[in-house]
Amino acid sequence: MQDATPAAAPLLGIDLGTTNSLIAVWQQGRAQLIPNALGEVLTPSVVSIDDDGSILVGRAARSRLTTHPDRSVAAFKRFMGSEKRLELGGQAFSPEELSALVLGSLKHDAEAFLGCAVHEAVISVPAYFSDEQRKRTVFAAELAGLKVQRLINEPTAAAMAYGLHEQKFERTLIFDLGGGTFDVTVLEYALPLIEVHASTGDNFLGGEDFTEALLQACLKDWGMTLSSVEPQALASLYDSIELLKCKLGEGPQTVYWKGAGEPREWTLDELGAQTIWEPLLGRVRAPIEQALRDARLSPRDLDSLVLVGGATRMPVVQQMVAKLFGRLPYRHLDPDTIVALGAASQAACKARDSAIEELILTDVCPYTLGIETTRGANISGVFSPIIERNTVIPTSRVQRFYTSHEQQKTINVEVYQGERPWVRDNIFIDSFVVELTPMDKIQSLDIRFSYDINGLLEVDVTLVDTGKRHSHSIDRSPTGLDEEARQNSHQRLAGLKIHPRDALPNRTLTARLERAWMQCLGDEREQIGTWLSDFSQVLATQQSSLIASQRQQLNEALDALNL
Ligand code: AMP
Numbered sequence: 001m002q003d004a005t006p007a008a009a010p011l012l013g014i015d016l017g018t019t020n021s022l023i024a025v026w027q028q029g030r031a032q033l034i035p036n037a038l039g040e041v042l043t044p045s046v047v048s049i050d051d052d053g054s055i056l057v058g059r060a061a062r063s064r065l066t067t068h069p070d071r072s073v074a075a076f077k078r079f080m081g082s083e084k085r086l087e088l089g090g091q092a093f094s095p096e097e098l099s100a101l102v103l104g105s106l107k108h109d110a111e112a113f114l115g116c117a118v119h120e121a122v123i124s125v126p127a128y129f130s131d132e133q134r135k136r137t138v139f140a141a142e143l144a145g146l147k148v149q150r151l152i153n154e155p156t157a158a159a160m161a162y163g164l165h166e167q168k169f170e171r172t173l174i175f176d177l178g179g180g181t182f183d184v185t186v187l188e189y190a191l192p193l194i195e196v197h198a199s200t201g202d203n204f205l206g207g208e209d210f211t212e213a214l215l216q217a218c219l220k221d222w223g224m225t226l227s228s229v230e231p232q233a234l235a236s237l238y239d240s241i242e243l244l245k246c247k248l249g250e251g252p253q254t255v256y257w258k259g260a261g262e263p264r265e266w267t268l269d270e271l272g273a274q275t276i277w278e279p280l281l282g283r284v285r286a287p288i289e290q291a292l293r294d295a296r297l298s299p300r301d302l303d304s305l306v307l308v309g310g311a312t313r314m315p316v317v318q319q320m321v322a323k324l325f326g327r328l329p330y331r332h333l334d335p336d337t338i339v340a341l342g343a344a345s346q347a348a349c350k351a352r353d354s355a356i357e358e359l360i361l362t363d364v365c366p367y368t369l370g371i372e373t374t375r376g377a378n379i380s381g382v383f384s385p386i387i388e389r390n391t392v393i394p395t396s397r398v399q400r401f402y403t404s405h406e407q408q409k410t411i412n413v414e415v416y417q418g419e420r421p422w423v424r425d426n427i428f429i430d431s432f433v434v435e436l437t438p439m440d441k442i443q444s445l446d447i448r449f450s451y452d453i454n455g456l457l458e459v460d461v462t463l464v465d466t467g468k469r470h471s472h473s474i475d476r477s478p479t480g481l482d483e484e485a486r487q488n489s490h491q492r493l494a495g496l497k498i499h500p501r502d503a504l505p506n507r508t509l510t511a512r513l514e515r516a517w518m519q520c521l522g523d524e525r526e527q528i529g530t531w532l533s534d535f536s537q538v539l540a541t542q543q544s545s546l547i548a549s550q551r552q553q554l555n556e557a558l559d560a561l562n563l
Contacts, residue, residue, distance in 0.1 A: 005547070010114050011351050012121035013343025014106055016099060016137065019179030019310060020079040020205055021045045022340035023106040023121070025114065026348035029355035031161070031341040036109045039502040040399055042336060043109070047324065048072035049089035054499040056507065057105040063511035067518055071237040073098060077206055078180045080140075081133035097489050101496075102348050103231045107144055107500055120147040122347040124339050126181040127153035128201030131429050134455050139481070143493050149350055150454055154178070155185035156196055157342030157361050158308040160349075163194050163359065165333060168305040172290070175321055175329070176339075177284070178309035180206035184287045186295040192358040198294035198390040199366040200287045207245075207311030209280055214241045218255065218266045233259040236519055243562075248273055250331050251317040258521065274316050282319055288324065291560045294390045305329040310336050316413075364390045365451050372414040372423045374404060383416055383423045385437075386449040393455075398448040400464070407438050413447065415459060430474045434461050441523035506539060509551050517563040524561070531557070 011026035020042040021033045026081040033041040049071045056064065071089040080445040086094035105125075110118045123146075125137050136150055141148045152160075162169065169189045170219040176183040183201035187194060215238055221226060226234065237257050244253040248397065252269040307329045311317060321329050333341075348356045349502035370385035373468075387397050403411060411434050418426025436443060447462040457474040476544060481489075499507060513535065517528045531554055538550045 008116075009044065009120070010110065010116065010118060011344060011347035011353065012110060012118060013140065013152075013340055013345070013347050014103065014121045014123045015154070015157070015337075015340035015343060016077065016103065016123055016140075017045055017178055017339075018075050018208065019045060020336065021102050021106060022302060023110050024337075024340040024344035025110065026344045026351075026353060026356075029353070030346070031121050031344040033337055033340060034106075034110050034113045036105070037112070037501045038508055043102070043105060044074070045102050046072060046078065047076075047088065047093075047098050049091075050499060050507070053089075054497040055101055056499045056504075057101055058504070058508070058510075060499075060508040060511040062416050063508070066235045066239050066515045067232070069231040072319055075180055077203070078208070079135050081130060081300055090466075093492075094489065096140040097493060099137070099140035100489075100493060101498075102144060103141055103144035104493075104498070107146060112501065113551065119145070120149050121388075122150045122152055122343045122350070124152050124154045124157045124343045126178070126201060126203060127155050127176075127183040127185055127199040128181065128203050128369070130152040130203070130427055131455065131457070132427070133203070139486070139489075143489055149347060152343055152346045153183070153185070153196075153199060153363060153366070154181075154339045155183045155199065155308060156187075156194075156361065157339045157346060158306065159189075159194055159196070159342070160345050160359070160361060161333060161338045161342035162306060163189055163191060171286070171297065172304045172306055173302050173325075174306045174308055175288070175312065176201075176308040177317060178206050179208050179311065180204075182206060182284065183253045183406040183429040184291040186291050186297060187322075192360055194359065194361045195392075196363045197297075198291045199364055200294070201366070201390070202283060202287055205280065205283050207309075207314070210277055210311065210314065211238065211242050211245050213276050213280060214245060214268070214273065218268075220242060221266060222264055229259055232518075233257075239519070241514075244268060245273075245314070249313075263521075270316065270498060277316060281316065284317075284320065285324070299325045307331050308335050308338055321528070325537075362392050362522075363453065365393050365395065365455070366390065367417045368419055369415065369417050369429075369451065369457065371447060372403075372416060373401060375425065381423050382455075383418065383421055383426055386447060387451055389419065394450070394452045396448060397448040398446050400444055400446050403436065403443045403445075406440050406442060408436055408443070409438055410435055411445070411461075413458070413461060413472070415461065429457070430472075432459075432472045434463075436463065436469045437466070439465060471559060503552060506547065509535065512558060512563070513554070515559070519563065528563075 007509055012357050015022045024031050035487050036043045044060040044062040046061040046277050048056045048064040050056050073086045074090055076095040079095040094405045155176045171188050174185040181203050182205040185199045187196045240255045244255050247253050254265055254267040256265050303440045312335050368385045369387040373382050373384040374380045375382045386399050398560045400411045415429040415433040416423045416426040420426050444464040445461045459472045461470045513532045538547055
């Protein structure tokens with residue numbers, strides 16, 4: 001693979017989503033989506049271990065989630081930043097290792113499309129992602145052989161794509177409900193300036209929760225529980241419920257399912273779904289109110305309302321938003337692809353591409369950062385903010401603190417993030433010790449937090465009496481991972497066999513046929529069984545034109561059956 005010359009290094013943006021991921025490139029003055037090996041721009045963020053031990057990413061893995069749930073994983077972005085390990089064919093993987101496999105697959109697609117090696121990209125993250133979640137995303141990129149040029153908040157990336165496209169907006173609220181996260185961002189366009197005023201959200205609310213709620217309700221109606229259904233049957237039911245959710249807008253939908261016992265069916269209309277989703281819809285309101293309060297705006301001050309993320313396709317979500325704001329939301333650009341396009345535009349902005357040079361973007365730190373202090377003689381664990389949430393970044397803020405007693409020899413600076421008054425309820429980020437020279441008096445110290453555009457936090461402590469300064473960088477290398485753990489991840493991934501990209505279209509069709517066979521019964525199942533054997537016979541001929549034509553025919557036949 002040829003290396004691009006530094007001046008011509010491709011300007012790439014990646015949307016690493018809970019459900020789907022995309023990669024876009026800035027070329028000839030505009031952002032353009034890059035197709036994967038199947039010619040599609042959405043790559044499901046799903047990883048599976050194939051029967052021969054090779055790693056499959058994307059659509060084939062998505063099909064195997066139903067047929068081989070113990071050898072496939074999805075929605076791992078939801079665990080990013082945690083110590084959770086996900087089982088995949090007897091091996092345990094971290095969320096960042098699995099994300100690295102998705103990023104690696106996108107990287108290969110970009111290299112095949114562009115014809116040159118790819119080393120760096122702008123990657124989008126949910127605005128409300130914590131410091132640790134951001135660090136782990138950067139580590140996932142490192143594992144995939146990608147340097148992160150910048151992390152951009154997803155709604156900010158969407159705002160950027162809209163800003164380039166639409167010139168007439170001013171104060172805008174971006175409502176971003178993806179597969180696993182929910183972000184609300186209030187910003188103002190005064191082009192060429194795009195100024196983010198407030199960003200907030202819920203890292204554990206997304207379209208997958210809406211599917212999960214329906215699944216639970218369906219099982220409850222059948223007098224069953226999640227644990228009473230074996231994994232393969234459950235995966236198949238989840239699939240059918242996901243489809244039902246996506247088609248509810250067309251009218252009442254019915255799920256047909258055969259687990260171990262009698263065949264069953266479950267019918268639901270929009271009203272029924274709304275009742276089941278009431279608690280989730282309720283959780284959408286609080287971040288909206290907070291973002292508007294922080295931006296000091298009321299709903300009627302907004303000029304426009306933009307919906308981003310696949311889950312905003314749900315009519316109930318659109319209706320709720322319209323009711324809340326008393327206006328119809330703007331859904332002009334494709335909510336699935338806009339974030340990747342915005343991330344590529346940001347890459348162009350960073351490279352000062354002439355077509356975009358004028359655009360200036362200011363973002364905010366979406367959460368409060370501070371340290372642990374004590375109050376009075378015996379109240380410890382108090383959270384003292386230094387940078388308040390929704391402060392424009394880059395920013396540098398200083399506050400004065402005092403030692404607790406005269407003979408104090410050290411202070412332990414413990415850095416936290418969050419919105420709660422006690423550190424125990426917030427997220428611990430890092431800690432370090434500063435040596436003091438006892439002076440027989442209470443000493444004062446200035447603690448400065450500097451937060452840059454990439455979310456890199458630096459803490460400076462200055463002892464006021466001596467002027468001595470202590471600097472501490474809270475960098476992007478994951479604090480929760482020591483060098484050994486990082487090397488283990490590198491080795492684990494280097495030892496994996498990745499399914500060859502060229503063979504993916506055939507492998508994807510076989511996985512799709514196997515899933516369809518599992519989901520159907522009777523004549524339909526028999527028909528799919530015949531297709532499966534026909535296709536394996538054609539594969540055995542190794543005649544590429546014959547294989548391609550039958551592949552197209554079978555994919556169209558499955559499309560027609562909605563399978
Ligand atoms: P994203 O992370 O933006 O790709 O969003 C993925 C989420 O959008 C998943 O939970 C999907 O179920 C959901 N989604 C995609 N299309 C639809 C649709 N037509 N109706 C309802 N939900 C959808």
